[in-house]
Amino acid sequence: MTRLQPSRLAAGGTLIDRSRPLRFRFNGTEYEGHPGDTLASALIANGVRLVGRSFKYHRPRGIVSAGAEEPNAVVQLDGEDDEPNVRATTLPLREGLSARSVNCWPNVDFDLAAIIDRLSPLLPAGFYYKTFMGWPGGWSFYGPLVRRMAGLGIAPRRPDPRACEKRFHHCDVLVAGAGPAGLQAALATARGGARVMIADDGPAPGGMLLDGAAEIGGRPGAEWAAGVAAELDSLPNVVRLDRATVAGYYDHNLLTVVESAPRQPWIDERLWKVRARRVVLATGAAERPLVFADNDRPGVMLASAALACVCRYAVRPGARAVAVTNNNSTYRTVLELVEAGIEVPMLADVRARPPETLVAELAARGVELLRGHAVTGVAGVRAVKAARVAPPDRPAGGRRVACDLVLCSGGWSPRIHLHSQSGARPAYDSDHACFVPGDSVQAECSAGACNGAFGLRAALEQGWRAGTEACAALGFVPPAASVPSCADDLPLDVEPCWEIPSPRPRAKAFVDLANDVTAEDIRIAEQEGFRSVEHVKRYTTAGMGTDQGKLGNVNAIGILSEALSQAPGAVGTTSYRPPYTPVSFGVIAGKERGELVLPARRTALTGRIEEAGAVMFEAGAGYRRPSCFPRDGESEAEAIAREALACRTAAGMYDGSPLGKFELHGPDVAAFLNRVYANRWDDLAVGRGRFGWMLREDGRLLDDGITFRLGEDHWWTFAGTGAAGHVHRHLERLLQLVWPELKVYLTAVTSQWTNVCVCGPKARVVLEGAGAGASLAPDAFPFMAMREMTVAGIPARVARAGYTGELSFEVNVPARHGVRLWEALTEAGEPFGLTPVGSEASMVMRCEKGFVSAGFEGDGIVNPFDAGCGWAVDMDKGDFIGRRSLVRDRNVGGVRPNVVGLLPEDPSFVPPDGTPLVEAGAPADAPPVIGYVSQGCHSPNVGRAIALAVLDDGRRRIDGRIEIAGIGRRAPALVTRPCFVDPGGSRMRG
Amino acid sequence: MLVIPCPHCGPRNEDEFVCWSEVVPRPADPAALSDLEWTDYVYNHANPRGWVREQWWHEHGCRRWIIVERNTLTHEVARTEPAPR
Numbered sequence A: 001m002t003r004l005q006p007s008r009l010a011a012g013g014t015l016i017d018r019s020r021p022l023r024f025r026f027n028g029t030e031y032e033g034h035p036g037d038t039l040a041s042a043l044i045a046n047g048v049r050l051v052g053r054s055f056k057y058h059r060p061r062g063i064v065s066a067g068a069e070e071p072n073a074v075v076q077l078d079g080e081d082d083e084p085n086v087r088a089t090t091l092p093l094r095e096g097l098s099a100r101s102v103n104c105w106p107n108v109d110f111d112l113a114a115i116i117d118r119l120s121p122l123l124p125a126g127f128y129y130k131t132f133m134g135w136p137g138g139w140s141f142y143g144p145l146v147r148r149m150a151g152l153g154i155a156p157r158r159p160d161p162r163a164c165e166k167r168f169h170h171c172d173v174l175v176a177g178a179g180p181a182g183l184q185a186a187l188a189t190a191r192g193g194a195r196v197m198i199a200d201d202g203p204a205p206g207g208m209l210l211d212g213a214a215e216i217g218g219r220p221g222a223e224w225a226a227g228v229a230a231e232l233d234s235l236p237n238v239v240r241l242d243r244a245t246v247a248g249y250y251d252h253n254l255l256t257v258v259e260s261a262p263r264q265p266w267i268d269e270r271l272w273k274v275r276a277r278r279v280v281l282a283t284g285a286a287e288r289p290l291v292f293a294d295n296d297r298p299g300v301m302l303a304s305a306a307l308a309c310v311c312r313y314a315v316r317p318g319a320r321a322v323a324v325t326n327n328n329s330t331y332r333t334v335l336e337l338v339e340a341g342i343e344v345p346m347l348a349d350v351r352a353r354p355p356e357t358l359v360a361e362l363a364a365r366g367v368e369l370l371r372g373h374a375v376t377g378v379a380g381v382r383a384v385k386a387a388r389v390a391p392p393d394r395p396a397g398g399r400r401v402a403c404d405l406v407l408c409s410g411g412w413s414p415r416i417h418l419h420s421q422s423g424a425r426p427a428y429d430s431d432h433a434c435f436v437p438g439d440s441v442q443a444e445c446s447a448g449a450c451n452g453a454f455g456l457r458a459a460l461e462q463g464w465r466a467g468t469e470a471c472a473a474l475g476f477v478p479p480a481a482s483v484p485s486c487a488d489d490l491p492l493d494v495e496p497c498w499e500i501p502s503p504r505p506r507a508k509a510f511v512d513l514a515n516d517v518t519a520e521d522i523r524i525a526e527q528e529g530f531r532s533v534e535h536v537k538r539y540t541t542a543g544m545g546t547d548q549g550k551l552g553n554v555n556a557i558g559i560l561s562e563a564l565s566q567a568p569g570a571v572g573t574t575s576y577r578p579p580y581t582p583v584s585f586g587v588i589a590g591k592e593r594g595e596l597v598l599p600a601r602r603t604a605l606t607g608r609i610e611e612a613g614a615v616m617f618e619a620g621a622g623y624r625r626p627s628c629f630p631r632d633g634e635s636e637a638e639a640i641a642r643e644a645l646a647c648r649t650a651a652g653m654y655d656g657s658p659l660g661k662f663e664l665h666g667p668d669v670a671a672f673l674n675r676v677y678a679n680r681w682d683d684l685a686v687g688r689g690r691f692g693w694m695l696r697e698d699g700r701l702l703d704d705g706i707t708f709r710l711g712e713d714h715w716w717t718f719a720g721t722g723a724a725g726h727v728h729r730h731l732e733r734l735l736q737l738v739w740p741e742l743k744v745y746l747t748a749v750t751s752q753w754t755n756v757c758v759c760g761p762k763a764r765v766v767l768e769g770a771g772a773g774a775s776l777a778p779d780a781f782p783f784m785a786m787r788e789m790t791v792a793g794i795p796a797r798v799a800r801a802g803y804t805g806e807l808s809f810e811v812n813v814p815a816r817h818g819v820r821l822w823e824a825l826t827e828a829g830e831p832f833g834l835t836p837v838g839s840e841a842s843m844v845m846r847c848e849k850g851f852v853s854a855g856f857e858g859d860g861i862v863n864p865f866d867a868g869c870g871w872a873v874d875m876d877k878g879d880f881i882g883r884r885s886l887v888r889d890r891n892v893g894g895v896r897p898n899v900v901g902l903l904p905e906d907p908s909f910v911p912p913d914g915t916p917l918v919e920a921g922a923p924a925d926a927p928p929v930i931g932y933v934s935q936g937c938h939s940p941n942v943g944r945a946i947a948l949a950v951l952d953d954g955r956r957r958i959d960g961r962i963e964i965a966g967i968g969r970r971a972p973a974l975v976t977r978p979c980f981v982d983p984g985g986s987r988m989r990g
Numbered sequence B: 001m002l003v004i005p006c007p008h009c010g011p012r013n014e015d016e017f018v019c020w021s022e023v024v025p026r027p028a029d030p031a032a033l034s035d036l037e038w039t040d041y042v043y044n045h046a047n048p049r050g051w052v053r054e055q056w057w058h059e060h061g062c063r064r065w066i067i068v069e070r071n072t073l074t075h076e077v078a079r080t081e082p083a084p085r
């Protein structure tokens, strides 16, 4: 059912296109609006006043503002949009939009939880914490229940369907805000030749000029703004963005701009990361509400918001309005509303002596002025029915005036958010009763209303000055002065009015509408000893709602300052943190979603491995690697066991290309290796390799791996896949910063080489079958040697090394030949039962052999002696990285953790990694932990469960018993040497 | 995000770099130090509130190690130097 738009004015509305209707739904009812409307303006056009329920007390709420400040009209989008907590005042209306109120059940008109409002004397500031912390179960139990009642919207259940992107941008000057000051600043800098970006969150340039009759250069202000925008758009050095919020101001003039409607139709939202040499903030000011009894009733609205409704959207938020103010700005607003056909019988001004010129203008239009009066309360629950207008010192006196709209203005708060985010401290301006920018910390300045200059002329002048000063600072020639003419500014003459006394003691006067914080809550916090504004904020939650205190913060500070008998400037503001308005996760992620979160690294063989049916996983350093290669009908566990068995009985083959590889050249490489590995290198013969522990300066394992000497001054080092980056950084740091005198060139060649390891008793015949260009016989090519030869006709560096404890050949070929090598080996291995092997089987085999692994046994505590690798440490060769810490370990003595093996008594029990170990027969309750399982697995070669462990004094416990203290289970186990297969190592040496 | 003026590459975003630690020269003869002096070198850095000289690696740029003088409080970067040769 489509209704008419009863509150749409017959004419006007600079932003809407009346020729086209748009249908939308709100709380299940279908309505009609126009392109250019916001959801809020379209609701007002249809006479909808009740838009939501409040956060804590579930009080009925209506639309308060016309922009990003909105605390009440926060809605849930349904259907395709599926988005919570969207501000209706900034959401562009579109065909088919469907939204509903949050914070109410079963519906906004009848909300069961509204009973809380009746109980509210029992719910003062800090109530939840005070009450539930002391109850059995504490906050952790009641918190979720309370939070569900206070829930705000529903998190989306589906991935964000929109197309978002990020863009980096560099400019000389970024101007935030395209009101009169911002446009002038952009014009001055652009004419001076600077690269300029100007962004405004509104749908069109102009800012406040869109909302009034102000003239510039003899024509309507909005027309002037459009003209300036057109000039800016014509210049090649300007990027001008509409509907783009400057959301964050970070270090070194990095700002984020969220563009919600890019010109490219295929992009829904864009996040700009802008590095600007200078920033001009021209973000304007936001009108403050007044704090009085029941000031949250639907129909109580900012005066400026009502004006925006009329001017931008030609909608009438009420038929008969009472206005209340403490400053001059409201007089012109009232007159324009009267002009638009809204009846305004009365303006209450808390000041005793408003300027006579304004008084006369008001009288001429028949608006009654009550000096020294305020609105002290309103009647009506779901909609305002009347206002009480009385002197603040006699709040119950005065008059009751029937109305359906109360327009209020408590002064103006400059939008100093970005200035504060930049690291600067705002200052208090007692003349204008507001916080203004303080001294700049970064290269930024503020101009216009956000700088506390509330007049149009001041904005035009300050904007131009900010622009020319930016030009001068950056070395551009400032253009000739160009400040258009306009009427003289009227002073604001604001009289601070933080709270209007209430006629009823229990009435609620709201400071923060988003979080339902009242003036009384602030006072309670002060009485309970909270004096710092930051503490009062956290205790009362004032300023922590969806609007982040945009409307209420300054009033809260004012009320606190009165309670503390301090000036507001002494109380100070809380910190403003980015973002200015909520930013969607979708645009923060941009294109980095799904597979693109972390682009997978692939080796030359990844495609072949996938084709072979491997189960792939994300391994270290971003590689996609095979975990195993299940055959038809085989489970993963069966495949892992088969692969591990094949390597010890026939032959296996795996892609070792992700291993880190570094070539070292130079006369000092041997000396360098002596200093970075725990063992000795200068005596290594050409053509041979050696295993080494690379330690950190604290004596702990950084990485272990094999290094070969290819020539007198030419070496090749392998590093673990996950550690390769750290090793690279470590070695370069030592070469560049610690020992720059060493003549060593280090080159990372990881991705240049394909590395295929063929292992198992049949490895030699497989390689010979593929065509080896040199003898593979044990005496010609011994263990830990490297030979340059051809394999399958491909030039290769072949090493007798591996990670399985079997006879192994690592064949390294230039990556472009990798696939050829893999195919040749696969074909040659077929008669010998060669099987491709995944990472899981490799881990089983390293566990069987007890090869220490960084991240498992190399846990940041275990040193090489603890790990049983003392043979790989030469304490007598001179200093090396980590040596002094090993000496210290020895000096300190005490119980050291050792790497050991475990055989669980139950041969089928595979203990999970990390399971604690306790003494056999230790008490059930909190026994001392004496170690942990570093890796357990089912070993097909041993035929039972085995594990490696790090155990206090472990070597002395060998052949003894301990208990594996799993969750809900104690499993006795035998402590063994950390090697379950071929302890003598004859297979790999054979 | 800071801008680090790499002496080799010019001004670059912080996320191209790795920050390592304060500049603390490695003792010439670690064996000559007491256990306490050695652990002090390995574990205890000044971590000042204010200016600090640090080692940074331009990993996603020239891969050179540089010295950066940075204010931990204001995030100013006063100057950078190439590794001493």
Ligand SMILES: [Zn+2]
Binding pocket: B006, B007, B008, B009, B010, B058, B061, B062, B063, B064
């Ligand atoms: Zn660089």
